Amino acid sequence: MNDDSLMELVKAYKSMxxxxxxxxxPKIIEEIGPSLRLYAFTLTSDSSAALDIYQETLISIFSxxxxxxxxxxxxxxxxxxxxxxNRAADEYRENNLIKFxxxxxxxxxxxxxxxxxxxxxxxxxxxxLDYALNLLAESKPECRELLWKHYVVGVDYAELAxxxxxxxxxxxxxINRCLDxxxxxLE
Numbered sequence: 460m461n462d463d464s465l466m467e468l469v470k471a472y473k474s475m476x477x478x479x480x481x482x483x484x485p486k487i488i489e490e491i492g493p494s495l496r497l498y499a500f501t502l503t504s505d506s507s508a509a510l511d512i513y514q515e516t517l518i519s520i521f522s523x524x525x526x527x528x529x530x531x532x533x534x535x536x537x538x539x540x541x542x543x544x545n546r547a548a549d550e551y552r553e554n555n556l557i558k559f560x561x562x563x564x565x566x567x568x569x570x571x572x573x574x575x576x577x578x579x580x581x582x583x584x585x586x587x588l589d590y591a592l593n594l595l596a597e598s599k600p601e602c603r604e605l606l607w608k609h610y611v612v613g614v615d616y617a618e619l620a621x622x623x624x625x626x627x628x629x630x631x632x633x634i635n636r637c638l639d640x641x642x643x644x645l646e
Contacts, residue, residue, distance in 0.1 A: 466530065502547040515546040540618060605637055
């Protein structure tokens with residue numbers, strides 16, 4: 460589904476009856492679900508908690524989709540990830556979870572393989588993924604989280620800055636330093 464189709468569905472959702480919404484929800488989940496599920500796993504190392512966060516995020520998204528004011532796919536994903544962060548914060552408070560404990564590289568690779576869509580990865584995408592995972596393996600733990608969220612999950616600088624309580628340029632420079640550091644480790 461292209462960006463325009465997804466946004467048309469989201470806009471149409473707001474004026475649909477309940478029965479119509481129930482038919483559209485799976486189509487929207489098909490588009491946003493894989494990215495949100497992956498994002499939920501960046502928020503905690505506890506896989507059952509990550510699944511709970513993912514499910515609670517979807518419930519929250521569809522119960523408040525009428526309030527979404529964005530016009531682009533990027534704005535929609537940003538809004539969805541903010542909801543996921545809020546659900547994760549609730550989960551941390553309720554269950555005293557650890558925020559992020561990076562998985563070993565082999566577990567990352569297994570997770571990615573299990574999350575791969577039914578279409579096989581192209582050779583180019585597979586090489587990019589291997590390169591990204593090697594960079595992550597070579598980087599410091601605090602860098603690993605930033606690089607994973609930005610380059611693998613696709614969280615933009617503005618969102619990362621807001622999440623970390625930093626300015627846009629500060630997070631951009633931190634990610635660049637982490638990337639340089641990881642590249643040096645691979646040489």
